Structure formats: C-alpha cells, structure tokens
Amino acid sequence: MLKETISNEKEKILFVDDEKNILEIASEYFQHKGYYVATAKNGLEAVKILEKEKIDCCFTDINMPGMDGLELAEHIRKTDNTIPVIIMTGYPSLDNTIRTLKNGVVDFLIKPVNLNQMEVCLKRVLRERQLFVENIILKKDVEGKKQLERLNRELLYKVEELNILNKIMSDFTITSSSSDVFKRLVDTTIKIMHADEARFYVINEAVKRPFEVTAAISIPNKAKSSAGTDNAVGKLIMETVSDEMPLLISENKGARGLPEDVLSFMIVPLAIREKVFGVLTASIKTTGIRFTEKDLYYLSFMTNKAAYAIENLALYENIYENLFSTLYAFVKAIEARDPYTQQHSNRVTKIAIAIGKEMGCTSEELDILNFAGHLHDIGKIGIRDAILLKPSTYTEEEFKIIKEHSLIGASIIGQLGLLESEKQIIKHHHERFDGTGYPDGLKEKEIPLLARILSVADVYDALSSDRSYRKKMEKNETIKIIKEGRGAQFDPDVVDAFFKLYYAGVIEKII
Ligand SMILES: [Fe+2]
Structure with a gap:
C-alpha cells in the first residue's frame, strides 16, 4: 500500500x-x-x-x-x-x-x-x-567563494601575463638598430621584472668572455661599475652559454659564489640561429620580491623576441649594404666620366663625418651621413656629359639643368622607400643658410642639419680640387670663401666646427 x-x-x-x-x-x-x-x-x-x-x-x-x-x-x-x-x-x-x-x-x-x-x-x-x-549549504557557499576567488586570481594572473607578453611583443616589434634592441632588453627587464639591475653581454667567441654592451640600473647609488664583471657572475654567464639554458637563483644563499648584495638573480641566453650571441642578466638587490620561474619565462620570451628583431635588422642591414654598394657603383661611374671629380664623394663624406663627430652627431646620424655623402651627387647620372663635362662655365640654362641633380638624386633614393633621412640630405645639399639655395629655398634650421654639414664639406672639396672648367683654388681663397659664407651660404655652427678641425690639421689629413 x-x-x-x-x-x-x-x-x-x-x-x-x-x-x-x-x-x-x-x-x-x-x-x-x-x-x-x-x-x-x-x-x-x-x-x-x-x-x-x-x-x-x-x-x-x-x-x-x-x-x-x-x-x-x-x-x-x-x-x-x-x-x-x-x-x-x-x-x-x-x-x-x-x-x-x-x-x-x-x-x-x-x-x-x-x-x-x-x-x-x-x-x-x-x-x-x-x-x-x-x-x-554554508560549506558549499564557502567553497564556492573560494573557488570564485581562485578563478578571479587566475584570471587576473592571465590578464597580467597577457599584458606583459603584449608589452614585450610591442617593445621589440619596432627597433632601429641592434644597440636599440639591447637597450630595450635591459630597460624592459627593469620595468616588467622589477629588477634593480639588468645587463646585456655579448659573448666573444675568441676569448670566451662576456662583454657588457649596455646596462639599466634602477638604484644608481648601489650600482657597481660595469667595468670588470664580477668573477662569479662571469663564470655563471659562461656556464649558461655552454649549456644554453637559462638560470634562476631565486634566493642567493651564497652557494654559486654570487656577491652578497645580489639577493635574487637570473641569466637568460639570447641565441641567434641556435647559437648563443649574448646573455641578459637581472638582479634584485633591494626589494622584498624574488624572481620566480614565471619571471624566467618572461625573460626567455623577451630574449626570443629580441633575437628575432636582431635577425631582421641583420637582414635589413644586409639589404642596406647591398643597396649602398649598387648605388655607389653608379656614383663611381659618374666620377669616372669626369676625371676631375674622382674621389670627390669619398672626400666629402670623410669631411662631413669629421664635422658631424665634432658637432656631437649620433652614430645613427653618422651612418646616414656616410650613405648620403657618398651618394649626394648620384642625380648627376641623369645629366648629359656635354653639360657635366663642359670645360667652361655654365650658361644659365645649363646651370638650371645641373641644379636638377639634387632632385633626381632624391627621387632615385626615394623610390626605395627605406631611406627617408638619406633622401632629405641628398635633396637639400645645395640649400643655402640664407634661403637662396635650391631646390626649395629652405633657410636656416629648415634645412636638415646633416644637409647643412654636407654643404660645407661639398663646397670646400669642390673648391680645393681641379674642375673641368677651372683649376683648384688657392687654400687662402678657399678658406676666405668658407669664412665669408658663414651665416650666408653656410650654417655658422657648422663653419665653426669645420674651422676647429681645419686648424687642428684634421681636414688636411683627409684631403
Ligand atoms: Fe651636388
């Protein structure tokens, strides 16, 4: 029932x-x-x-x-x-x-x-x-809350991780030179890993020794001199290089011989085409935090991205080199047509670089000057021999054609789309400081600095060498023209730098 x-x-x-x-x-x-x-x-x-x-x-x-x-x-x-x-x-x-x-x-x-x-x-x-x-119910509730908290923590962790990886990715996507990549490596290590010190070393094959290339230090007062890497650190670096494995010493207890002031330490190799090229080190010296496996992972991720960036740059630098040799062959061909201008571009470049150094240009600017200096007259390739090699002075009409060479040169370089700065220098190397030059009549600081430098070097060399239409000038006369051009044809600062070198005998050695 x-x-x-x-x-x-x-x-x-x-x-x-x-x-x-x-x-x-x-x-x-x-x-x-x-x-x-x-x-x-x-x-x-x-x-x-x-x-x-x-x-x-x-x-x-x-x-x-x-x-x-x-x-x-x-x-x-x-x-x-x-x-x-x-x-x-x-x-x-x-x-x-x-x-x-x-x-x-x-x-x-x-x-x-x-x-x-x-x-x-x-x-x-x-x-x-x-x-x-x-x-x-209460127990389930508590468990539920705990689970929720755990999920929340995991989520935050994931978001943080994604942020960090994203940051690293974007940091290494746009880099202009290898030294820029090294600088970013150490700076990002300080920023993301909260390290007190980060250093990048290149490993020298021949002497099997690490050479410090760059460093970032967040506690300058406690920083050790970069000269003479600590023996223990050097030994650990070379061990990392030989086994190609990253190293984490989360808590320095003295076992590996690290200096006492290093509380936590990491070394990560940077390999290019499976060969260790350099290592990144990170140290904690003050704060309470210690490096973890996760930090080692981030650092390895970062050196991988940096390795790709360097490889790409090497590829680019290679293209750059190839391009330069091809174009320079044209310049040499032009100079070969005119025996009077042989080696002109080479000398102009040397003088311009000397002035650039004197004026504190960066190595990147000096590279641009080297490229643009050698190729500044490449546009002359488009000018007929009858005009270019004319034994007398030019007519107004001929001079108009000659003047086109800076624009032709800029358009040859501009077609490549890679060399914007170089293009600008070539285009404006005949501008005058007072605004009466060509092709755009730019004046003073409107003219790119490197073009202002190239202009002095170009005119000085042109006046000091024989031309088809005239003999080279006497030194005094040349010097007088440059001096008179100070503030008119030329940037006074560039002229001052030039004369500093001239009176020190530097220019004489170049010519
Ligand atoms: Fe020129």
Whole structure:
C-alpha cells in the first residue's frame, strides 16, 4: 500500500514497515500532527518513493521482504545523506546496531514503538537535519567563494601575463638598430621584472668572455661599475652559454659564489640561429620580491623576441649594404666620366663625418651621413656629359639643368622607400643658410642639419680640387670663401666646427 502526500512546505515523513497496522497508526497520527506522510511496505517501495518525492525523514523496520531496512538505510546514505533514517525493530542485536550506525542511521527505536516517543525523536532529528543541511549549504557557499576567488586570481594572473607578453611583443616589434634592441632588453627587464639591475653581454667567441654592451640600473647609488664583471657572475654567464639554458637563483644563499648584495638573480641566453650571441642578466638587490620561474619565462620570451628583431635588422642591414654598394657603383661611374671629380664623394663624406663627430652627431646620424655623402651627387647620372663635362662655365640654362641633380638624386633614393633621412640630405645639399639655395629655398634650421654639414664639406672639396672648367683654388681663397659664407651660404655652427678641425690639421689629413 502506497500513500503519499505532496507538498513543498510541510515536512514529509516516510514510514516503511511490512506491518500494515503500524503504517496506518503512524500515518494517521502524524498527519494529524500536521506532517505529510508517505508509506511503503518494504525497502524497494521506499526507494521508488524516494526517487519521486522529497523526503525529510524516514522511519523503517529492519526485517522486510525484498529490501530490508538496513539495505534501505545504506541506499539513502549513498543517494542523499541529508535524510535522517530512524530504525524501528523488535529484536535489536549488537551486530545490527553497529551495522545501522555504519549506514548513517541517526536513531534507533525499539518496538513496540510509542507514537509520542516517535514524535520526540522526529522533532529532534529534523532539527539536527536542518542544522546539517545549513552547514552543507554554508560549506558549499564557502567553497564556492573560494573557488570564485581562485578563478578571479587566475584570471587576473592571465590578464597580467597577457599584458606583459603584449608589452614585450610591442617593445621589440619596432627597433632601429641592434644597440636599440639591447637597450630595450635591459630597460624592459627593469620595468616588467622589477629588477634593480639588468645587463646585456655579448659573448666573444675568441676569448670566451662576456662583454657588457649596455646596462639599466634602477638604484644608481648601489650600482657597481660595469667595468670588470664580477668573477662569479662571469663564470655563471659562461656556464649558461655552454649549456644554453637559462638560470634562476631565486634566493642567493651564497652557494654559486654570487656577491652578497645580489639577493635574487637570473641569466637568460639570447641565441641567434641556435647559437648563443649574448646573455641578459637581472638582479634584485633591494626589494622584498624574488624572481620566480614565471619571471624566467618572461625573460626567455623577451630574449626570443629580441633575437628575432636582431635577425631582421641583420637582414635589413644586409639589404642596406647591398643597396649602398649598387648605388655607389653608379656614383663611381659618374666620377669616372669626369676625371676631375674622382674621389670627390669619398672626400666629402670623410669631411662631413669629421664635422658631424665634432658637432656631437649620433652614430645613427653618422651612418646616414656616410650613405648620403657618398651618394649626394648620384642625380648627376641623369645629366648629359656635354653639360657635366663642359670645360667652361655654365650658361644659365645649363646651370638650371645641373641644379636638377639634387632632385633626381632624391627621387632615385626615394623610390626605395627605406631611406627617408638619406633622401632629405641628398635633396637639400645645395640649400643655402640664407634661403637662396635650391631646390626649395629652405633657410636656416629648415634645412636638415646633416644637409647643412654636407654643404660645407661639398663646397670646400669642390673648391680645393681641379674642375673641368677651372683649376683648384688657392687654400687662402678657399678658406676666405668658407669664412665669408658663414651665416650666408653656410650654417655658422657648422663653419665653426669645420674651422676647429681645419686648424687642428684634421681636414688636411683627409684631403
Ligand atoms: Fe651636388
């Protein structure tokens, strides 16, 4: 016989007994007391009810056909351990008692059972169940919160990692020279890894020694001189080079011979085409943080990106070299046409570079000057020999054609799209400081500095050498023209630098 009442509000009790009388009495009594009641005459019937109904408490006999009370209790414990099970039996044995307790039975009533006793027991187990369920919910809640916090932390970590990797990627995407790459390596190490010192060393093949190329130090007062790499550091670097593996000393305990003031240390090799080219080192000397495996990973990622950047630059520098030799061959061909101008570009370049150095130009600017100096008259390739090699002075018309060479030169260089600075120098090497030059009549600082430098070098060499239409000038005369041109044809600062070199005998040596 199966009786059930469905409700979500009142507590529902399941009575399981093969004695019909007991089920009827209990059912009537507890319904009267305001409970919903379900009954089953054996364990199997009870299981079916439990599958369909939400039961709050179960009273069961032990000895029943099919599935007995202890098996039912075990089933309930496995499927929903929040349902309290109370065993009712006429023959309690020690063995049964132990089994029932093992199966999660919460109470034990001896038949014949007093209804009042059952009610007291029910109220108690329901109260305990309430606490038990609340406890589980609370525990789940706490676990949920913990899990959420962990996920949040992981997410933040991932975002941070992506930010760092992204930063590294963008740092090494645009680089103009190898030395720029090395500088970025050490600067990024300080910024991202919170290192106090970062140094980049190139490994010299022949002497098997690291040479420091650049360093970044966030604690200048504590910085050691870059000269003479510490012996222990040098040894660790060479070990890293030979096994090609990055090294992490998270906590310096003196075992590897590192200086005491280094608290945490990393070395990462930078390999180009599978050969170690240099190493990056990072040290912590003051702060509480220590390097971790993660930092080593970031640093390795960074040196990989830097290696690619260097490879690309080498490729570019190679293209640059090839291009230069091709174009310079044209210049030499032009100079060969005119025996008077042979070696002119070469001398102009040397003088211009000497002035550039005197004026504090960067090595990048000197490179540009070298390129533009050699090629400044490349546009003459487009000018007919009849004009170019004319033994007398030019007519106005011829001079107009000659003047085109700076624009032709700029357009030859400009077609490559790579050499914007070089193009500008070639285009403007005949501008005058007072604005009366060509092709654009630019004046003073409107003219690129390197073009102003090239202009002095060009005129000086042109005047000091033979031309098809005139003999070379006397030194005094040449010097007079340059001096008179100070502030008119030429930038006064460039003229001053030129004369400093001239009187020191430097120009004489070049010519
Ligand atoms: Fe020229």
